[in-house]
Structure formats: structure tokens, C-alpha cells
Amino acid sequence: MTELIRHWVAGKFDDTIPQRTGEVFDPATGAVTKQVAFAAESDVDAAVAKAAEALKEWRRASLAKRSNVLFAFRELLNERKSELAEIITAEHGKVLSDAAGEVQRGLENVEYVCGIPNLLRGGFSENASTSVDVHSVRQPVGVVGVISPFNFPAMVPLWFVPNAIACGNAVVLKPSEKDPSAANFIAQLWQEAGLPDGVLNVVHGDKVAVDALLANPTVKAVSFVGSTPVARYVYETGTGNGKRVQALGGAKNHMVVLPDADLDLAADAAVSAGFGSAGERCMAISAVVAVDPVGDELVAKIAERMAKLNVGDGRRGCDMGPLVTAAHRDRVSSYVDAGVAAGAELVMDGRGIEVDGADDGFWLGPTLFDRVGTDMSIYTDEIFGPVLSVLRVPSYDAALEVLNANPYGNGTAIFTQSGGAARQYCEEVEVGMVGVNVPIPVPVSYYSFGGWKDSLFGDAHAYGPDGIQFYTRTKVVTTRWPDPSHGGVDLGFPQST
Ligand code: NAD
Numbered sequence: 001m002t003e004l005i006r007h008w009v010a011g012k013f014d015d016t017i018p019q020r021t022g023e024v025f026d027p028a029t030g031a032v033t034k035q036v037a038f039a040a041e042s043d044v045d046a047a048v049a050k051a052a053e054a055l056k057e058w059r060r061a062s063l064a065k066r067s068n069v070l071f072a073f074r075e076l077l078n079e080r081k082s083e084l085a086e087i088i089t090a091e092h093g094k095v096l097s098d099a100a101g102e103v104q105r106g107l108e109n110v111e112y113v114c115g116i117p118n119l120l121r122g123g124f125s126e127n128a129s130t131s132v133d134v135h136s137v138r139q140p141v142g143v144v145g146v147i148s149p150f151n152f153p154a155m156v157p158l159w160f161v162p163n164a165i166a167c168g169n170a171v172v173l174k175p176s177e178k179d180p181s182a183a184n185f186i187a188q189l190w191q192e193a194g195l196p197d198g199v200l201n202v203v204h205g206d207k208v209a210v211d212a213l214l215a216n217p218t219v220k221a222v223s224f225v226g227s228t229p230v231a232r233y234v235y236e237t238g239t240g241n242g243k244r245v246q247a248l249g250g251a252k253n254h255m256v257v258l259p260d261a262d263l264d265l266a267a268d269a270a271v272s273a274g275f276g277s278a279g280e281r282c283m284a285i286s287a288v289v290a291v292d293p294v295g296d297e298l299v300a301k302i303a304e305r306m307a308k309l310n311v312g313d314g315r316r317g318c319d320m321g322p323l324v325t326a327a328h329r330d331r332v333s334s335y336v337d338a339g340v341a342a343g344a345e346l347v348m349d350g351r352g353i354e355v356d357g358a359d360d361g362f363w364l365g366p367t368l369f370d371r372v373g374t375d376m377s378i379y380t381d382e383i384f385g386p387v388l389s390v391l392r393v394p395s396y397d398a399a400l401e402v403l404n405a406n407p408y409g410n411g412t413a414i415f416t417q418s419g420g421a422a423r424q425y426c427e428e429v430e431v432g433m434v435g436v437n438v439p440i441p442v443p444v445s446y447y448s449f450g451g452w453k454d455s456l457f458g459d460a461h462a463y464g465p466d467g468i469q470f471y472t473r474t475k476v477v478t479t480r481w482p483d484p485s486h487g488g489v490d491l492g493f494p495q496s497t
Contacts, residue, residue, distance in 0.1 A: 011197025027093030030360030054198025106158030312356025332385030410451030
């Protein structure tokens with residue numbers, strides 16, 4: 001019997017037998033390693049009720065108490081980060097060093113909210129009117145639902161959960177059913193750090209669990225990350241039910257290479273950002289826009305680097321691991337077929353690649369297309385795999401036109417030696433996160449992460465200052481204490497005097 005991954009509710013694992021379960025794979029071997037419980041609506045409602053109960057105390061917990069828990073959690077996460085990285089690799093497939101990198105980026109978000117007493121400070125105006133003072137406070141929104149994707153099973157929960165908890169909320173986390181173990185590991189660390197039971201709960205499952213979170217009136221805010229169609233659905237359903245929602249969606253990230261760029265730097269960046277995590281990153285570069293005349297030389301340099309990549313089991317020190325499931329590998333592979341059929345030039349073919357790993361792993365090697373057209377499905381669709389497309393354009397203006405016509409707007413990078421050109425690009429491009437000679441411009445924890453257009457639905461970006469704002473409601477209090485000069489009825493509209 002394989003192990004069953006269970007819901008974590010009010011500080012313990014739910015020991016009931018689930019009506020539905022899903023399979024969890026080791027993508028490098030293709031073996032089913034675990035089963036995961038799929039929550040019914042009643043399971044989600046029970047977890048939300050426990051969160052609501054815990055919220056009563058936690059929202060009133062002093063800032064000193066909250067920051068003690070956050071500091072303790074930071075220490076535990078740091079101590080046990082290699083264990084967590086191993087859990088990620090075993091279910092996601094990304095190589096161990098990459099898994100360690102995602103935990104590190106998650107840790108930085110915890111460190112940011114260790115300063116919660118400062119982040120939650122309000123304002124105070126003495127004598128806004130004569131003997132009348134005004135102050136503002138930020139209070140928690142209540143029970144928060146967090147729904148995360150498979151590609152960052154630790155980092156994305158750590159974008160939201162620490163912020164929400166630090167602001168005094170209680171959380172129900174629904175991680176991806178494809179790699180659910182990291183969430184349970186993290187939840188247990190929170191308990192060890194002293195977080196009261198019920199402040200963080202984990203329910204596992206699929207659309208049924210997501211729909212239950214969106215329908216439950218006790219859930220006041222939802223943070224979602226996943227593909228664009230689901231993000232749009234979650235945003236529309238959640239806001240339709242009166243909730244505050246931030247829903248981060250899919251991406252098509254372009255890297256523009258201008259004629260004056262350092263082409264070795266650009267080729268290194270394109271390969272690192274295109275094939276890291278087998279292209280299963282929302283900030284992966286999937287389209288290189290080569291401005292004439294750099295195309296031939298750039299494609300040759302990219303192909304030369306790709307030929308040296310070692311694909312295999314992420315635990316063996318390889319450069320690139322497998323895809324997350326067989327179904328996803330087949331879907332990505334079908335895009336390679338479609339690219340060939342549409343007439344793009346296949347420079348490197350990852351189908352049928354030899355790997356350093358088991359035969360039944362979900363493999364697909366790095367693939368490079370040149371002379372890709374903007375009407376081809378390998379360009380229009382988010383493939384989310386190790387497939388890099390090169391588009392050739394005659395000028396900077398043509399490159400910008402391609403970028404701004406694309407419905408996604410998550411991340412982009414420009415490679416150039418010209419400060420003026422880079423500055424112009426940063427100003428003109430309709431994308432939320434921009435790198436200048438930096439291929440994956442994920443903002444540090446004290447800024448906020450988020451795309452534009454179909455890459456984000458809602459007003460608030462993730463973590464950083466936007467996270468604090470999203471998980472709190474402001475209240476403004478106007479105060480007058482009676483003093484000896486007070487007196488008299490006045491029916492006029494209150495004005496400052
Ligand atoms: P996904 O949309 O399939 O799943 C995301 C979450 O939604 C999971 O928890 C899943 O169980 C749930 N879900 C799936 N289908 C659903 C449905 N029909 N109704 C309700 N809930 C549903 O995404 P994924 O494959 O897990 O992750 C990859 C996607 O996430 C890519 O599109 C990637 O670009 C995107 N992503 C975006 C960001 C970002 O910051 N913008 C970050 C990471 C990943």
C-alpha cells in the first residue's frame with residue numbers, strides 16, 4: 001500500500017478515509033509513490049470552520065507574539081531546507097539545486113514579514129481638527145484561501161501564507177494535487193514554530209476543493225496561482241461571491257535581444273531561463289525575439305549550449321529533470337509536432353532524447369525552434385515545457401509590437417548594452433516584471449510579484465507591500481476626548497476647525 005497524503009486540519013492529520021484520491025508520481029521513474037486525499041466540499045467547510053475558530057484568538061495575538069512565531073518558523077525552514085528540497089524533487093522532478101533555490105526564495109518572504117510590527121504601522125494625525133485626533137489601523141481580512149500550482153510547491157505557498165498569517169489571518173491552503181507533500185511539511189514546521197493549531201490548514205484535492213473555497217462565505221480573500229483559464233474562473237467566481245481575489249495566471253515571457261547585446265551573455269541567459277526547471281516556470285523565457293541581424297549567430301550560440309545540457313534524474317546532479325506527469329510531457333511533445341507541421345525550423349529536437357535516468361520517467365529534452373511565426377500554436381499558447389522559440393524581427397519597434405500584442409504580460413527581459421534603449425523598453429513594454437540583461441526578473445521579497453493583462457486578475461500583486469495590503473483592511477478612527485472647553489449642540493456637517 002502506498003502512503004496516503006492527508007489533509008492537515010487544526011494541527012493534526014485528518015484520519016478519515018477519503019471518498020476520492022489521486023496518484024502522486026516520481027516523475028524521474030514514472031512510479032506511483034503516494035496517493036493523495038481529494039477533499040469533498042464538506043472537508044473544505046470543516047477546515048474553514050476550524051480556521052474561523054482559530055482566527056478569533058490569532059487576530060488579537062500581539063505583534064510581538066506573531067513575530068516570535070515568524071522568526072521561529074524562519075529558523076526551522078532554514079534548518080530543514082534540504083529535506084524540503086528533496087520532497088519537492090521527488091514529486092515535481094526539478095533538479096535538487098533548483099528545488100533548494102525555490103525554498104530560498106520562499107524563505108526571503110518569511111524574512112520580509114518578520115518585520116510585521118513595522119509593516120502594519122498605521123498613521124496618526126494629532127489635532128486634525130481642534131482637539132480631534134485621527135489614526136488608521138490595518139486589521140486582518142479573516143479566513144484566507146490559498147490555491148497553488150504544481151510548479152512551485154513550496155515557494156508559491158510561501159509567497160502568501162507567511163504574509164496572511166503575519167497580518168493576523170487564518171489560512172486554508174489547497175496545494176496542487178500533483179506534488180502535495182511540500183505543503184504538509186511546511187504546515188508541520190509552522191506548528192513546531194508555535195503557530196496555534198487551526199491558523200494554517202491544508203486541504204488537498206482538485207476543482208471540487210477549489211470550488212468549495214470559492215463558495216464558502218467565511219472565506220473572505222483568495223490568493224490563486226495557476227493557468228490563465230483557471231485564474232480567470234477563480235477571479236470571476238470569487239469576486240462574484242463577494243471575496244477579495246488576486247489570481248495570478250499563465251505567461252509567455254519574451255527575451256528581446258538587440259543588435260548591440262553581448263550575445264554570449266544573451267545565449268547563456270536564454271538557455272538558463274528557457275530550460276531551468278524543464279521550462280515549467282511562470283517566469284521561464286519561452287520566446288526569444290532576435291532583432292536583425294543577430295538571429296543566425298544567436299541561434300548558433302543557443303544551440304551550442306543546449307547540446308551540453310545533461311538531462312536526467314534531478315537527484316543525480318543533472319542540469320534538467322523530467323516533466324511533472326506523463327500527460328503533461330505528451331502535451332508538450334505534441335506542441336513540438338505542431339511546430340514542425342506549422343513550418344517552424346526545428347534546430348534541436350528533444351523528443352526521444354537519451355537521459356541519465358529510468359526509462360519510464362517523463363522525459364522530454366530541450367527543444368529549439370527558429371523562424372517561429374506569431375500565428376503558430378508554439379508561439380500563441382503557453383507550452384510550459386522545455387521548448388524555446390526564436391522569432392526574428394527587423395527592428396526594436398517590431399519587437400515591441402510583438403510583445404505588446406501578446407495577451408500575456410508576466411515577465412520579459414531585454415538584452416542590450418544601451419542604457420537608453422533599455423530605459424525606453426522599460427517604459428514602453430506592457431509587462432509587469434522587466435529584466436535588463438536579467439532573464440528571470442522575479443522581484444525580491446520587499447517588492448511585489450505580478451504580471452499584467454492575462455497574467456494577473458485583480459489589483460494586488462503577490463507578497464511584499466501588496467501582500468500586506470491584500471490581507472488587511474484599513475480602518476480610520478476619529479477621536480475626541482471631552483475636555484473642559486467642550487460644549488454645545490451643532491447640527492452642521494463636521495468640518496475641521
Ligand atoms: P492549474 O491551473 O492546472 O492548477 C492550479 C491550481 O488550480 C491547482 O491547485 C489545481 O488543483 C487547481 N485547478 C486546476 N483546474 C481547476 C479548475 N478547472 N477549477 C478550479 N481549480 C482548478 O496550473 P498548474 O498546471 O498547476 O500550474 C502551471 C500554471 O501556473 C502555468 O500556467 C503557469 O504559468 C502558472 N503559474 C503562474 C505563476 C504566476 O505567478 N503568474 C506562477 C506559477 C505558475
